[in-house]
Amino acid sequence: MKSIGTIIKEMIITHRKGNIRLNTEFVVLDDAHMQGFLLGTDYQKMYGIDIYNSINRHTTIGTRRNRNFHLIYQISSQDPLEELLNEFREGQLSTTLTSKQKLNLLKMLRKNRPAFAIGKEPLGKIRGHYIELYLDVERPYPPILKRPPYLTSLETRKEMEKHINKILDMDVIRKIGHNEIVEITTPVLITWHDAKSRLC
Secondary structure, eight states: OOEEEEEEEEEEEOOTTOOEEEEEEEEEETTOOOOOOOOOHHHHHHTTEEEEESSSEEEEETTOTTSEEEOOOOOOOOOHHHHHHHHTTTSOOOTTSOHHHHHHHHHHHHHTGGGSOOTTOOSOOOTTOOOOOOOOOSSSOOGGGGSOOOOOOHHHHHHHHHHHHHHHHTTSOOOOOTTOOOSOOOOOOEEEETTEEEEO
């Protein structure tokens, strides 16, 4: 990062029992966006702010104990792997993976989080990710397309309808009107085997 220069700003920490004004010097960096900053203990001591731990963590201004500021953020020293495992605690990882492999896998999952359905977050509608598919629709047809159509059982049709409605609600697919013009429509296939269905 390239330093452009410095600026001095006055910061006021507000409190119902008294405020404190801090003259703070900031370094401006090229192509950098600040989301927050840390105020060091040495800087706080310079302005008479004392940090102590009694009943709970808070700071005081000067020697007056009744003018305090509670610290609402706590720094965690948790191991990175344990932190990620806790975040993905509902998932299951292979026991053959090493700790480093587990850490790399969980980091990859977190980085590509929008590609997965987490909790109530919907599937689909991921922008910027496209896959080019080639459909073999020319003669001679592949063997799978030569199979004649057949009727499915009532149980299978009900299961298919249930899954179709589910992925419609999740915005993975949408219905196309009979007079709607679209570039391409892709059929949804649901296979049924051993009393289990699978979306293809």
